[in-house]
Amino acid sequence: MTVQIPRIAASSYLNTAPLVWSFLYGTNRGRTEVLLDFAPARSAEMLSDGRVQAALVPVIASQFIDGVKIVPDVCVGAEDRVRSVCLITKGADLEDVRSVSLDTSSRTSVALTKIIFREFLGFEPAWFDALPNIDAMLEKADAALIIGDPALILQSQTNRNVAEPPLRVFDLAALWNRFTGLGFVFAMWMTTQESCDIDFASARDEGLANIDRIISNYEGHIGLSREDLKVYLRRNIHFSVCDKMRSGLALYLELAEKHKLISERRPLRYVDPIY
Numbered sequence: 001m002t003v004q005i006p007r008i009a010a011s012s013y014l015n016t017a018p019l020v021w022s023f024l025y026g027t028n029r030g031r032t033e034v035l036l037d038f039a040p041a042r043s044a045e046m047l048s049d050g051r052v053q054a055a056l057v058p059v060i061a062s063q064f065i066d067g068v069k070i071v072p073d074v075c076v077g078a079e080d081r082v083r084s085v086c087l088i089t090k091g092a093d094l095e096d097v098r099s100v101s102l103d104t105s106s107r108t109s110v111a112l113t114k115i116i117f118r119e120f121l122g123f124e125p126a127w128f129d130a131l132p133n134i135d136a137m138l139e140k141a142d143a144a145l146i147i148g149d150p151a152l153i154l155q156s157q158t159n160r161n162v163a164e165p166p167l168r169v170f171d172l173a174a175l176w177n178r179f180t181g182l183g184f185v186f187a188m189w190m191t192t193q194e195s196c197d198i199d200f201a202s203a204r205d206e207g208l209a210n211i212d213r214i215i216s217n218y219e220g221h222i223g224l225s226r227e228d229l230k231v232y233l234r235r236n237i238h239f240s241v242c243d244k245m246r247s248g249l250a251l252y253l254e255l256a257e258k259h260k261l262i263s264e265r266r267p268l269r270y271v272d273p274i275y
Contacts, residue, residue: 005033006198008189009043010056011105012036013148014222014229015076015084015237016187017214018207019056019200025213026206032198038148039105040187047190054191054198058108059249061190063262069271071189074200077238077245079183082173084232085109086151088134089143089168094121101130101137101144108186109147111261112172112252118259120179134167145172149222152232156223182248185241196271204239 008023010016020036022028035051037043040058047055048065056076062068085106089097100117102110118124130137130144134154137144146154155169173184189200207214215229224232238245249268257265 005031006053007033007035007051008054008056008198009035009037009046009052011040011043011148011187012038013040013084014152014218014232015148016056017218018211018233018239019074019076019189019204021207021210021214022203026203026210028198028203028206040148041105041107044107047192050192053193054189054196054200056187056189058106058187059185059252060108060111060256060262062188062268063253063256063266065190065192067192068190069192069194069196069269071191071196071200072270073241074189074204075185075239075241075245076187077183077185077241078173078236079238079242079244080174080177081171081236082184082186083155083171083236084149084151085112085147085172085186086145086155087113087143087170087172087175088138088146088154089170090138091166091168092142094143094170097125097142099126099128099141099143101128101141103132103137103145103147103150104129105132106147106186109145109172111256112176112184113145114261115252115255115259116172116175116179119255120175152224153222156228176248176252180248180251181244182251183238183242183245184252185245185249188241191271208239 043055044057044061046052256262
């Protein structure tokens with residue numbers, strides 16, 4: 001009898017690489033089938049549709065996927081600056097923004113953008129859904145939400161003064177921290193099954209132990225130096241949930257409900273940890 005291995009899904013952004021490295025190249029290789037997609041939102045769709053047993057998905061998916069459970073502690077998050085989730089303007093302050101093009105690849109980041117404007121800046125611009133093309137986005141709106149590797153590439157160009165026109169970058173996790181003093185959780189592993197036998201925590205630890213190999217795979221692809229890639233993966237992105245990030249997640253969901261970005265706040269349910 002053929003044993004069917006579990007299927008898992010994640011985005012192919014650099015910030016997920018330490019969480020999936022073990023399944024692609026390490027000790028967990030062959031134990032799961034890994035489906036990678038450019039957009040985190042599509043991983044959530046695959047989980048919701050039952051095409052995978054577990055997926056690394058935007059945290060807001062916990063509020064709309066029926067029966068979903070979260071794998072505790074393992075995450076893509078930030079205590080302060082994240083660098084790969086940004087609002088971009090052509091030099092304007094956010095207070096002067098009247099329209100925003102939204103990269104809908106991550107529903108969590110879209111909701112966070114709306115919370116920042118509604119709750120902290122005190123006004124609401126017009127919203128436009130858009131593909132992550134900065135020129136087209138800023139042609140239509142005053143600001144653009146860009147996530148993942150495209151955001152890193154844009155910042156690299158801006159820092160080297162090769163972006164045209166000169167762009168201004170607002171880091172969403174840094175804005176969140178400025179207004180709340182808290183960290184932010186962008187994505188976590190989730191499952192719709194009652195239990196999960198995949199040890200995502202040990203897979204994360206193996207990935208973090210192989211950061212140098214991961215950097216070698218990405219070096220030269222997104223315009224960041226080896227040292228900059230190391231800073232991003234070791235300092236900017238956090239792969240475990242600290243108390244500041246846990247409190248930030250609770251507040252984020254509370255504000256998402258307040259501003260009607262979710263219909264009602266569902267309690268977070270967790271799978272039992274693997275020892």
